[in-house]
Amino acid sequence: MRLPRRRIVAVAALGALALGAFVLAYFEPQKLFIDDRVAEALPVAPAGGVKTLASGTFRSYEHPTTGRARVIAGAGGKRYVRFDDGFETSNGPALKVYLSAAPASGPSDRFDDRFVDLGDLKGNIGSQNYAIPGDVRLDRFRSVVVWCMRFHVPFAAAPLAEIRGA
Numbered sequence: 001m002r003l004p005r006r007r008i009v010a011v012a013a014l015g016a017l018a019l020g021a022f023v024l025a026y027f028e029p030q031k032l033f034i035d036d037r038v039a040e041a042l043p044v045a046p047a048g049g050v051k052t053l054a055s056g057t058f059r060s061y062e063h064p065t066t067g068r069a070r071v072i073a074g075a076g077g078k079r080y081v082r083f084d085d086g087f088e089t090s091n092g093p094a095l096k097v098y099l100s101a102a103p104a105s106g107p108s109d110r111f112d113d114r115f116v117d118l119g120d121l122k123g124n125i126g127s128q129n130y131a132i133p134g135d136v137r138l139d140r141f142r143s144v145v146v147w148c149m150r151f152h153v154p155f156a157a158a159p160l161a162e163i164r165g166a
Helices: 005-026 029-033
Strands: 037-039 051-057 066-073 079-088 095-100 115-120 125-132 143-148 153-159
Touching: 115 125
Parallel strands: 037 125
Antiparallel strands: 051 066, 051 153, 066 079, 079 125, 095 115, 095 143, 143 153
């Protein structure tokens, strides 16, 4: 039995449309062309005394990344990871910010072995802050990582050199 040509074309078109929808929904290639800019102020007032506990410059992995990650604390003891100094990376699907026990130098498949999830990346460009839970012992973590959950790869990692006041 032969299917009419129109039916074959319709089934092929429907399959191509379904494949295209899957690619757009899962891989989100459109994010490569869309920048999410963030310009958050320091989470604690400078007058209250902002102390830098650790900082490091981002090292690129899967995508070129620039800027710095700092661990800062305010007078009340609340701690944050802050991205600044021209932070910029590629946009992508399901990006997270982690504190990782692995060093920023890698290996890259170790960043998600022992980590604390600080939340979704707020933007791929600009200054931003991520609260660190009060029970986290910073001396157990060696890097800040921008991690892609969808593909299980790091976009970038910054070392937390010389953690003080952990």
